[in-house]
Structure formats: C-alpha cells, structure tokens
Amino acid sequence: MAQPLAGTKVVDLSGLAGAYATRMLAALGAEVTKIEPPNGSPLRRMAPFIDGAPEPESSLWWAYLAMGCRSVVVDLDDDGDRDRLAGLMAEADIVIDDHGPDVLDDLGIGYEQTSAGNPGVVWVAITPFGLTGPKRGWSSSNLVAWAASGVLYTTGFDDQPPVVPGGPAQMGLHATALNAAVGVMLGLRGRRLIGRGQLVDLSLAEACLAIAPETGVPVFLDDKVHRVRAGNRRTLSRPFGIYPCSDGYVSILVLMPRHWEAMAAWVHEVCDNEAIIDPVFADMTVRGETMELVDSWVEELTTSMTLLEFFTEGQRRGIPITPVNTVATLAVDPHLEAVGFWSETELPAGGSARIPGPPFRTSADWCHLERAPRLGEHSA
Amino acid sequence: MQQRLLDGVKVFELGIAIASPNAGRLLAHHGADVYKVESPTSPDIVRLIGSSWLRDNEELAPVAPDSSPYVSEMNADKKSVGLDLKKPEARAVARRLLAECDVFLSNMGARALADLGLDYESVRELRSDIVYVQLPGFGSDEDAPYYPFVAWGPNQAPLVGIDDLTGHADHEPAGIATVAPPDYLSSLHAAFCVLTGLEERERTGEGVHVDIAQFETTVSLLLGPYVMDNALTGNVQSRIGNRSLWYAPEGVYPCAGEERWIAISATDDAAWEALLGLAPGSLGADERFATAEGRLANVEALDEAMAAWTVGYANTDLAARLQAVGVAAHIVATNEDILQDEHVMNSGFYQARPSSRFTRDVFCSYPIRLSETPGSWERAGPSTGEHTAEVLTEVAGLAADEVDGLVAEGTAFTMDRPDLRVDRPYEEWLHVLLPNDAVDSRDL
Numbered sequence: 001m002a003q004p005l006a007g008t009k010v011v012d013l014s015g016l017a018g019a020y021a022t023r024m025l026a027a028l029g030a031e032v033t034k035i036e037p038p039n040g041s042p043l044r045r046m047a048p049f050i051d052g053a054p055e056p057e058s059s060l061w062w063a064y065l066a067m068g069c070r071s072v073v074v075d076l077d078d079d080g081d082r083d084r085l086a087g088l089m090a091e092a093d094i095v096i097d098d099h100g101p102d103v104l105d106d107l108g109i110g111y112e113q114t115s116a117g118n119p120g121v122v123w124v125a126i127t128p129f130g131l132t133g134p135k136r137g138w139s140s141s142n143l144v145a146w147a148a149s150g151v152l153y154t155t156g157f158d159d160q161p162p163v164v165p166g167g168p169a170q171m172g173l174h175a176t177a178l179n180a181a182v183g184v185m186l187g188l189r190g191r192r193l194i195g196r197g198q199l200v201d202l203s204l205a206e207a208c209l210a211i212a213p214e215t216g217v218p219v220f221l222d223d224k225v226h227r228v229r230a231g232n233r234r235t236l237s238r239p240f241g242i243y244p245c246s247d248g249y250v251s252i253l254v255l256m257p258r259h260w261e262a263m264a265a266w267v268h269e270v271c272d273n274e275a276i277i278d279p280v281f282a283d284m285t286v287r288g289e290t291m292e293l294v295d296s297w298v299e300e301l302t303t304s305m306t307l308l309e310f311f312t313e314g315q316r317r318g319i320p321i322t323p324v325n326t327v328a329t330l331a332v333d334p335h336l337e338a339v340g341f342w343s344e345t346e347l348p349a350g351g352s353a354r355i356p357g358p359p360f361r362t363s364a365d366w367c368h369l370e371r372a373p374r375l376g377e378h379s380a
Numbered sequence: 381m382q383q384r385l386l387d388g389v390k391v392f393e394l395g396i397a398i399a400s401p402n403a404g405r406l407l408a409h410h411g412a413d414v415y416k417v418e419s420p421t422s423p424d425i426v427r428l429i430g431s432s433w434l435r436d437n438e439e440l441a442p443v444a445p446d447s448s449p450y451v452s453e454m455n456a457d458k459k460s461v462g463l464d465l466k467k468p469e470a471r472a473v474a475r476r477l478l479a480e481c482d483v484f485l486s487n488m489g490a491r492a493l494a495d496l497g498l499d500y501e502s503v504r505e506l507r508s509d510i511v512y513v514q515l516p517g518f519g520s521d522e523d524a525p526y527y528p529f530v531a532w533g534p535n536q537a538p539l540v541g542i543d544d545l546t547g548h549a550d551h552e553p554a555g556i557a558t559v560a561p562p563d564y565l566s567s568l569h570a571a572f573c574v575l576t577g578l579e580e581r582e583r584t585g586e587g588v589h590v591d592i593a594q595f596e597t598t599v600s601l602l603l604g605p606y607v608m609d610n611a612l613t614g615n616v617q618s619r620i621g622n623r624s625l626w627y628a629p630e631g632v633y634p635c636a637g638e639e640r641w642i643a644i645s646a647t648d649d650a651a652w653e654a655l656l657g658l659a660p661g662s663l664g665a666d667e668r669f670a671t672a673e674g675r676l677a678n679v680e681a682l683d684e685a686m687a688a689w690t691v692g693y694a695n696t697d698l699a700a701r702l703q704a705v706g707v708a709a710h711i712v713a714t715n716e717d718i719l720q721d722e723h724v725m726n727s728g729f730y731q732a733r734p735s736s737r738f739t740r741d742v743f744c745s746y747p748i749r750l751s752e753t754p755g756s757w758e759r760a761g762p763s764t765g766e767h768t769a770e771v772l773t774e775v776a777g778l779a780a781d782e783v784d785g786l787v788a789e790g791t792a793f794t795m796d797r798p799d800l801r802v803d804r805p806y807e808e809w810l811h812v813l814l815p816n817d818a819v820d821s822r823d824l
Contacts, residue, residue: 046625047625048605059605139706141630143622147713152643153712160548164546164632166556169545176747179568181568183750186385186748188579189575189579190385192582198751202748213744216744217719218744222804241555249544315529322535324543325540335524341596353612354611356604360597
C-alpha cells in the first residue's frame with residue numbers, strides 16, 4: 001500500500017529549524033525537494049564531519065536530517081534560477097521556509113505571490129519571533145530562543161551562568177521543526193475540508209515557550225515564586241536528581257512513599273546503614289530538610305555501582321531510576337539493542353553509518369528513508 | 381464560532397501529566413471532542429499537585445484537584461469523564477464510549493493499558509478503524525528488557541542523553557531541572573501521528589496502531605548526527621555550556637544588575653562585524669578574533685572579552701541595540717520579564733477562558749498559527765468529572781438513570797460541589813495578560 005504522503009510535493013527552503021519536519025514528511029513518502037544555494041545548505045557546514053569525505057558531502061547533520069530528500073541548487077540572486085524555483089513552488093503542496101519575514105516576498109516568490117497561482121499551497125513560515133509583533137524583525141538562534149522562553153534562566157547551578165538545555169542537540173530548533181510537521185498535517189487536512197491551502201505562522205520563540213509550562217507564566221502567577229536555577233537536584237525532597245556512580249551519573253526520582261521504602265531498604269542492605277530506615281525519613285519533607293545527610297547515604301550506594309547496575313537493580317526494586325546516558329552509553333544500551341532500534345544509512349559520498357531508527361512504530365507500513373542527497377543531485 | 385479542522389472527531393484519552401495530554405489538548409484546540417477519562421481513585425498527577433494557596437484550606441478541599449495550573453495548561457477544552465476503570469462496570473461503560481470514538485490516545489504504561497483491556501487489539505474489536513496512539517516510556521513490546529520499568533517525566537531527559545548535553549564543560553551535568561522536554565517533544569509526535577492516522581483512515585478506511593516509545597522517539601529526534609559520529613569515530617559529544625560547535629561568540633553573558641544576563645549568537649561574519657560596531661575597539665583590534673576560525677579557536681578569551689563588555693549594560697538595552705544591527709540576542713528572561721514583554725503579551729500566546737472552578741483560568745496556546753482554519757479556545761481545563769453525565773448520555777448512549785446508578789455505586793464520578801467557585805490570586809495581572817481583551821471574559 002502507498003505511504004501516507006505518497007504523491008505529496010514539498011519544497012523545502014529551510015535550514016535546521018525545518019529539517020526534522022521535512023525528514024519526517026519524506027519518511028512518510030512525500031517527495032521533498034531541498035532548495036540549496038550554490039555553496040550548499042547551511043547544514044552541510046555543521047560539524048561533526050565524516051573523516052575523509054569531500055566537502056560539501058561530509059556533514060553528519062546533513063547526512064542524517066536530509067535523508068529521503070532531493071537536492072536542487074537554486075541561486076536566489078539569479079533571475080532564471082528564481083523562475084525555476086517559482087515553477088517548483090507553483091506545483092508544490094507544501095512549502096517550508098525559514099528565511100525570515102519578507103525575504104522571499106521581496107524576491108517575488110513569497111506566500112502571497114505563490115498562493116495567487118497555487119491556492120492549494122500550505123506554506124509554513126518559520127521565523128525567529130513570528131510574522132507579527134514588535135520583534136518580527138529580530139534574529140534568533142537555538143540559544144536565543146531558549147533565553148526568551150524562561151527555561152534557560154532556570155537551568156544550571158547557581159554559582160555558574162545559566163545554561164541552555166541540551167545545547168549541542170539544538171533542541172529548540174528541532175521542537176520548531178516538529179511543530180512545523182504538525183502544522184503541515186493540519187494544513188493538509190484543512191485543504192481537504194475547505195479546498196484551499198493556508199499560511200502557517202510558526203516561531204522559534206513560541207516553540208520554546210510552549211515547552212516552559214512547568215516553570216512558566218501561568219504557574220508563576222499562581223504561586224508567585226520567582227524561579228531560580230538550583231543545580232541538578234530538586235529541593236522538594238531527596239533523593240531527587242542526578243547522583244554520581246562509578247562510571248557516570250544516574251537520575252533518581254524518589255517522592256512516593258513506596259519508592260522511599262525501597263530506596264532506604266536498598267541502602268540499608270548494601271551499606272549496612274541502620275539510620276536510613278528510621279521511620280522519620282519516610283516523610284519527604286524531613287528528607288528535604290536533611291538533604292545533605294540523605295544524599296550522602298544514597299551516594300555511598302550509587303558510587304559503589306556502575307550506572308547500568310544501579311539502573312537495572314533500582315528498577316527491579318521498583319524505584320524510578322534512569323541512567324544519565326551519554327551518546328556512548330546509549331550506543332550499548334541493552335534495551336535499544338534488543339528492540340532493534342538502531343538502523344543504518346548510506347552516506348552521501350559513500351560508506352554507511354549507524355543511525356537511530358524511526359521515532360515511532362506503526363502497524364501500517366509508514367516510514368522509509370533513503371540516504372541524503374549529494375549537492376544538486378536532482379537539479380537536472 | 382467558525383468551523384474547526386477537527387470538529388466531529390472524538391478522542392478517548394487516558395492521559396497523565398504532559399506527554400499525552402499536551403497532544404490531546406492540541407486536538408481539542410482544533411475542535412475535537414476530547415474525553416479525558418479519569419478517576420479520583422487513581423488520579424492524573426495534575427489533580428494531585430493542587431495550588432499552593434489553597435493547600436491547607438479544608439473548606440476549599442473539593443477545589444484542590446481542579447486547582448493546579450497544569451489542569452488548564454494540559455487539558456483546556458477537554459471534557460472530563462469520571463470513571464473508575466479498576467471496576468469492570470466502569471470498563472464496560474468505557475468500551476461503549478470507545479466504540480463511538482475515532483482516536484485513542486494514552487501515555488499510560490503499556491502493561492497497565494493491557495490490564496485494563498485497552499491494548500490495541502482489544503480496542504480494535506470495539507472500533508475496527510480506531511486511530512490508536514500510545515506513548516509508553518519504553519514501548520509496548522512486552523519482551524523488551526525495560527518493558528516493566530518505571531518511566532517518569534523528569535527521568536526522561538537524563539535517559540535520552542539530553543541531561544548529559546546540558547551544563548558547562550568539565551562540570552557535572554546540570555540537567556534540566558525545571559521542565560521535561562521529552563514529554564513535549566513526544567506529544568508533538570503523537571499529534572502528528574493522530575493527524576496522519578485520521579487522513580489515512582479517510583483514504584483507506586483503516587485505522588492504525590502507533591507506538592511512540594519516548595526513549596526511542598527522543599533519541600531519533602535529537603541525537604542522529606552524534607550517534608553517527610560515535611559509531612564512525614568513537615567520539616562522544618558532551619556538554620559545552622552555552623557555546624556553539626559551529627561559530628563564536630555564542631553565549632550567555634552577565635549584564636548590569638543581580639542575575640541579569642544576555643544571550644548572544646553572532647552566527648556569521650556579518651553578525652560579528654555588526655557586533656563590533658557596538659563593542660569597544662579592543663574587541664575588533666584583537667587579531668585572534670579576526671576570523672571565524674580564530675574566534676572558535678580562542679573562544680575562552682573571546683567569552684571573557686564579551687563578558688567584560690556586556691556587564692556594563694542593562695540587558696534589555698543591549699539586546700535591543702544588538703537586534704537593531706541584526707545580531708541575534710535576547711535577555712535571559714524570567715517569568716517577570718515575560719509578563720512585561722509587549723511582544724509576547726500582545727501575541728495571544730497566553731489565553732484566559734471561563735472555568736467551572738475559577739471565574740477564568742490562564743494557560744498557554746500553541747505556536748502553530750493557521751491563517752484560514754485557526755484553532756480556538758472555549759473553556760479552561762475541566763474539573764474532575766465535570767462532563768461525566770453529558771458524555772455518557774449523549775455520546776455513550778447511557779440513560780440518565782443508568783448514569784445516576786453508576787455514580788451512586790462509585791463506578792462513575794461527577795464534579796464535586798459544583799457550586800464551589802474561587803478566584804485565583806492573579807486577578808491583578810489580567811490586564812497585562814489580556815491587553816486586547818475588550819470584553820471582560822467574565823461575561824463570556
């Protein structure tokens with residue numbers, strides 16, 4: 001059976017803020033054409049690179065995120081190239097653009113101009129701060145978007161500057177792209193129902209603001225507590241947060257009484273600690289008030305084990321514990337291995353590499369991805 | 381009200397906290413009838429949190445389960461159906477409701493769903509074309525090693541490698557202590573899959589089972605290039621503070637005042653040149669910083685020089701100056717800052733709507749703004765069991781006295797003390813939140 005988006009044509013004029021969306025649309029069968037400038041997409045200049053592969057085919061960001069897409073080179077400063085692009089857009093079901101407000105409009109190939117001849121087009125305009133408002137002309141980045149969201153201010157230790165969540169992963173841009181993918185599906189449904197396309201206005205700023213509710217404005221208005229960054233353990237009770245083990249760190253989340261009972265019994269058993277099973281510590285508030293003591297007892301246990309030992313034994317005892325995984329520990333995680341998560345892709349310049357598998361599993365056959373294209377591979 | 385994209389779509393949701401509820405609420409925003417099936421006997425965590433200001437007020441105890449801001453943040457515009465699914469009679473009613481639904485959405489553990497007889501195979505027997513989307517932390521394959529493991533929101537970011545990537549280099553991981561991004565990212569995948577599943581059903585007449593294991597989903601979304609690099613070279617990318625792997629300067633720098641910071645990203649040479657137009661001459665004169673490669677290679681010195689400059693400015697002032705010349709910059713905003721930010725406050729991102737417990741309640745909207753078929757908001761989050769009678773009679777087809785009987789025996793629940801209403805202590809902020817609200821929404 002045909003994939004869900006077979007026959008759907010996508011013209012992609014975005015960089016990292018749209019890349020995961022077009023990758024997912026391509027996985028579901030859409031024909032995604034990435035429009036690249038003559039020197040290649042900005043993704044092609046992002047490290048890490050493949051040793052020995054020639055530029056501009058060496059970026060692993062490109063090799064991963066451009067999978068399943070086609071590459072057509074367009075010089076936006078060239079009249080003939082712009083006409084060719086306008087031709088592709090006239091046939092497109094979906095356009096995804098992150099050049100910022102007005103840029104394509106000023107070149108005569110914006111949403112208004114395109115939809116005049118192609119009223120069915122669903123156009124996702126990804127911008128730093130949205131298409132309206134005082135900051136519509138402002139620039140952004142992953143870091144800047146998180147700074148505006150309130151989340152960055154509350155992340156980190158109080159004796160160091162606040163720090164962006166998941167920096168090297170560029171999580172805010174991927175969150176934006178995910179919203180773009182949802183916007184595309186809403187737009188396609190809309191086209192079926194009302195017979196025409198529309199403009200989807202999506203900003204990096206709001207994509208990050210939408211991840212802030214647990215520390216955000218409505219919660220603040222309710223409790224009036226100024227949020228501060230408090231390191232990697234929470235003050236509510238202990239153990240709650242990140243703890244060292246012999247070869248890394250683990251995350252422990254003990255709030256519920258049954259979780260504490262199991263935790264205390266474990267420390268008692270292994271470390272010969274009589275004090276920890278005193279019923280006074282069953283009260284999570286008491287554990288918060290005596291956090292240094294409780295943490296020192298728990299750390300005696302955690303530091304005596306590897307993260308995988310502590311994780312699996314803790315879970316066996318019913319305690320919500322996870323490893324603080326690194327890229328290296330994920331690579332050997334027994335569960336991911338057992339469920340056949342890892343996949344493989346060819347690389348644009350030859351060879352292959354291991355990649356994460358699809359983000360979800362479906363009973364119907366939805367997801368397939370070919371390798372990322374070489375620069376201009378589909379220009380002709 | 382104008383027609384919405386998901387008008388007529390019925391969603392059966394068994395949601396906890398964020399991952400499923402944030403997807404269900406998006407569907408409700410676009411017109412779907414989303415039935416949040418819940419029970420006071422094993423409540424969603426948002427019903428347990430409550431509000432700090434009524435925690436010890438016994439008179440207001442019936443309000444407590446409905447009082448957390450998360451109730452609206454994650455459940456606005458949903459209908460709450462109170463059913464104790466531990467009882468077979470309640471499960472029978474749930475099956476009648478499910479038979480009328482288009483979508484099943486849940487982030488309960490896979491084993492717990494199976495125990496309730498609500499695994500995909502069972503639900504498909506009730507509704508053969510169901511779009512069934514589940515978000516168990518470790519997937520629904522019962523042979524998988526972590527299948528029985530407990531996965532809680534704050535544990536997911538460490539699990540998927542995001543906490544390791546958060547913090548300053550050479551320090552222990554800072555982690556993300558205040559929000560659980562994987563929950564939100566999974567919820568967006570769920571919304572995408574529901575919408576795709578509905579379009580597929582339109583085309584093929586068939587439903588689908590989608591299994592969104594947060595562990596796998598988040599790794600697939602966020603770590604691709606670093607997984608490949610690790611496989612090819614053994615390199616392990618870890619945290620690097622606020623710096624960029626690709627350009628400099630990028631960082632969070634101190635400004636005038638206590639805990640006032642600015643984030644700056646000079647993403648290319650043009651931005652760097654523009655920044656130099658505002659910065660002291662010494663920064664531009666330093667040979668080490670003359671090229672993009674030089675700035676990356678001397679990033680420690682560059683960051684020190686940047687901090688020595690920014691600390692003399694108010695962060696709002698410097699951010700505006702940098703943006704005026706095209707450099708990406710923003711204050712590191714607090715909630716108090718956001719409430720003073722005209723851009724955000726005029727955008728409609730925060731919404732206030734009538735609520736059965738509060739005169740009105742405030743919550744976030746979504747970043748996806750559609751020009752022709754926008755979503756809309758009618759009500760804040762529901763009180764527990766607020767819509768039990770309405771949904772069970774009008775949708776599941778029960779007689780009114782049947783519902784009364786279920787309530788009397790504790791199988792179904794309706795809203796406790798509907799006459800008890802309070803105001804949140806933030807009325808003084810509403811003019812800030814609703815600058816364009818010409819009509820007092822009390823009158824809605």
